[in-house]
Amino acid sequence: MDKLVIQGGIPLRGEINISGAKNAALPILAATLLTDEPMLIGNIPHLHDITTTMELLGLMGSELMIDERINIEVNNRNITRLYAPYELVKTMRASILVLGPLLSRYGKADVSLPGGCSIGQRPVNIHLEGLAAMGARINVEGGYIRASAKRLKGTRISLDTATVTGTENLMMAATLADGVTIIENAAREPEITDLANCLKSMGAKIEGAGASRIEIEGVEDLKGAQYSVLPDRIETGTYLVAATMTGGEIKLKNTKSCLLASVLQKLTEAGAEIAFDDNTISLKMQCGRPKALNIETAPFPGFPTDMQAQFTAMNCIAEGNSAITENIFENRFMHVQELQSMGANVRLADNKVVVNGVDKLKGGLVTAKDLRASASLILAGLIADGETLIKDVYHIDRGYETIEEKLMQLGAKIKRLP
Ligand code: EPU
Numbered sequence: 001m002d003k004l005v006i007q008g009g010i011p012l013r014g015e016i017n018i019s020g021a022k023n024a025a026l027p028i029l030a031a032t033l034l035t036d037e038p039m040l041i042g043n044i045p046h047l048h049d050i051t052t053t054m055e056l057l058g059l060m061g062s063e064l065m066i067d068e069r070i071n072i073e074v075n076n077r078n079i080t081r082l083y084a085p086y087e088l089v090k091t092m093r094a095s096i097l098v099l100g101p102l103l104s105r106y107g108k109a110d111v112s113l114p115g116g117c118s119i120g121q122r123p124v125n126i127h128l129e130g131l132a133a134m135g136a137r138i139n140v141e142g143g144y145i146r147a148s149a150k151r152l153k154g155t156r157i158s159l160d161t162a163t164v165t166g167t168e169n170l171m172m173a174a175t176l177a178d179g180v181t182i183i184e185n186a187a188r189e190p191e192i193t194d195l196a197n198c199l200k201s202m203g204a205k206i207e208g209a210g211a212s213r214i215e216i217e218g219v220e221d222l223k224g225a226q227y228s229v230l231p232d233r234i235e236t237g238t239y240l241v242a243a244t245m246t247g248g249e250i251k252l253k254n255t256k257s258c259l260l261a262s263v264l265q266k267l268t269e270a271g272a273e274i275a276f277d278d279n280t281i282s283l284k285m286q287c288g289r290p291k292a293l294n295i296e297t298a299p300f301p302g303f304p305t306d307m308q309a310q311f312t313a314m315n316c317i318a319e320g321n322s323a324i325t326e327n328i329f330e331n332r333f334m335h336v337q338e339l340q341s342m343g344a345n346v347r348l349a350d351n352k353v354v355v356n357g358v359d360k361l362k363g364g365l366v367t368a369k370d371l372r373a374s375a376s377l378i379l380a381g382l383i384a385d386g387e388t389l390i391k392d393v394y395h396i397d398r399g400y401e402t403i404e405e406k407l408m409q410l411g412a413k414i415k416r417l418p
Contacts, residue, residue: 002397004390004404006381007413008363012248014410018236018255019045019401020070020229023094024191027168028198028229029053030097032062032074034105034175035202037224042071044229045401048394052092056084060098079106086112086143092398093117096124097165099145100173103136108148113140118370120329130157130170134177154179154218162187162212162299168195174216175204183214189300190259194230201225233259234306235400238375240264240283241310242407244272245317245383249284250410257281262303266293270314292320292357297327308353309335309376316344317383318357326351334369335376341366342380342388363388371399378403382412 020043030053032039044050044066054064054072061080065073082102089095089112102109114124128138128145134157136149154177157170167187172195174181186192188210196209202225205217236255243250244267257264257276264274267283270290275282292315297305305328315322316339326332336353339346342364345356363386368374374396381388393416396403404414 001391002393003417004378004381004393005415005417006363006378006388006390008382008384008386008388010382010411010413011246012243012250012382012407012410012412015251015253016239016406016409017253018231019043021045021191021194021232022047022049022399023164024194025050025229026053026094027097027165027172027191027195028227029057029072029074030101031172031195031199031202032057033076033079033098033101034172034199035222035224036077039074039224040071040226041074042226042228044070044072045232046070047401048398049092049094052088053094056088056095056098059083059085059088082106082108082110084111089114093122094165096127097169099127099147100131100169103131103147103149104152104173104176107150109145111145113143113145118334119332122329124166126159126161126163126166127169130159130166131173133157134173134181152177154181154216156182156184158184159186164189164192167192167214171196171206171209171214171216172199174218175199175206175222177218179218181216181218183216184212186212186214187299188212190230190233198225198227201227231255231259234304236260236281237263237304237307238310238379238400239406240267240272240281241314242379242382243283244270244285244290245314245379247285247288248410251280251282253280255279255281262301263307266295266303266311269293270318289317289319289357290314292318292322292355294322294324296325299328305329305332306372308332309372310379312336312346312353312355313339313376313379315355315357316346316380317359317361318355320357322355322357324353326353332372335373338366338369338373338377339380342384344380360385362386365389365391367391368393368395371395375400378407382407
C-alpha cells in the first residue's frame with residue numbers, strides 16, 4: 001500500500017483549485033438511476049469512492065463514459081440488476097444511496113447492509129423506516145436489505161436524527177412516488193441542496209432543500225440533464241487549516257465561502273486573515289502559532305464533524321488549551337493516538353478531544369486509519385520537525401483528489417511511495 005513522506009516546516013504558499021464535492025457527487029451519481037435518459041455530470045472529483053460508485057452502477061447495467069475533465073456521462077436505459085453487493089458496500093457505505101432510487105424507479109432493490117465502520121455504528125434504520133412509511137416492504141436477511149414496492153406513496157416522515165444520506169435517499173425515492181412527501185427534521189447540508197438542484201434539473205418537484213422541512217411532489221418520470229457538482233467544502237477547509245498551521249498564505253479557487261462559514265469563523269479566531277469573493281477564498285496567517293479553539297461539531301450550518309480531526313491537529317500545535325466535542329459520531333478519534341505518537345499532548349475524555357498545545361510536533365511513522373484522520377496526520381506532518389511517514393494512505397484517496405500534487409503546488413515537500 002502507498003505511503004506518503006512529508007518533510008515538515010514549510011509555510012504553504014500559492015494557489016490551487018478545489019475539486020467537486022465527494023459527498024455531493026456520490027448521491028448525484030445514484031440519482032442518475034432515476035431516469036433512463038442520459039445524464040452528464042460535471043466537476044466530478046477523481047477519487048476512489050467515485051470509482052467504486054461507477055463500478056457499482058456498471059454492475060447494475062449503467063453505461064458510463066468519462067472524459068479527461070472528469071465529466072461523467074451516465075446512461076441507465078439497460079439496468080438489469082437491482083443489487084448492491086457486500087463486496088462493494090463494505091468498501092463504501094455511501095452505496096446505500098442506490099436503495100431509494102432503485103426502489104422508486106424499479107420497485108425492487110437488494111442492497112447489502114453497510115454495518116459499522118471505524119468512526120461509529122452508523123445504522124441505516126432511519127433510511128429503512130422512511131421507505132417503509134412510503135409503503136415499501138423491507139426485510140433484512142442474510143446481511144441484505146431486500147426492499148420492494150409497487151409504487152411508493154408520498155407521506156409525512158419525521159426523521160429521529162437529521163441524517164444526511166438518509167435525507168438524500170428519501171428525497172430521491174420521493175421524486176417518483178405517488179403524491180406528496182414531506183420530510184421533517186431533514187438534514188440541511190449543502191450537498192442535499194446540490195442533489196435537490198440536480199433532481200430539479202431532471203424535472204423533480206422539490207421545495208425546501210437546505211431547510212429542515214423538504215416537500216417533494218412525485219412525478220411520473222424524470223428526464224436526462226446536465227449538472228455540475230458543487231465545490232468540496234471539506235477539501236477547502238482542510239487546505240485552509242494547512243495554511244493556518246504552517247503560517248502560510250494561499251488562495252483557493254473554484255470554491256465558495258458560504259459553504260463553510262462556521263469553519264472560516266474558527267480559522268479567524270485562530271488568527272488567520274481571510275478574504276473571499278464569489279469563487280475564491282484567500283487566507284493569510286501572520287501571527288505565529290494559531291490560537292487554541294474550543295469547538296462542538298454539529299449538523300450544518302454548525303461546525304462539520306468532517307473537519308474535527310483537522311482542527312484537532314491544529315489545536316495540537318496551538319497556543320493554549322482546548323477541547324473539541326464530537327457530537328455526530330461516537331468513535332471518530334482514530335487520529336488521536338497517532339498524533340500522540342508525534343508528540344502531541346492530546347487525550348480523549350468521553351466524546352471530547354482535550355489538547356494542551358505544544359510548540360512542536362516531531363515527525364515519525366504513523367498510520368492513516370480513516371479518511372479525515374488521514375488528513376489530520378498530513379497536516380501534522382506539514383508542521384512537524386523532520387520527516388513523517390504516513391502508512392495506508394488509501395483512505396486519503398477516497399476523499400482528496402491528488403492531495404500530494406496540490407500540496408506540492410503550495411510548496412510542501414511531500415511525495416508518495418508505492
Ligand atoms: N444515524 C442513525 N440512523 C440512521 C442514519 C444515521 O442513527 O439511519 C446517525 C448516525 O449514526 C450518526 C448521525 O445519525 O450518529 C448522523 O449520520 P448521517 O447519517 O448524517 O451520516 P451519513 O449520511 O452516513 C454523511 C457523510 C459523512 C459525514 C456525515 C455527517 C456522505 C456520503 N457521508 O454520512 O461524510 O460525516 O454525513 O455530516 O455524505 C466523510 O466525508 O468523511 C464522511 C464520513
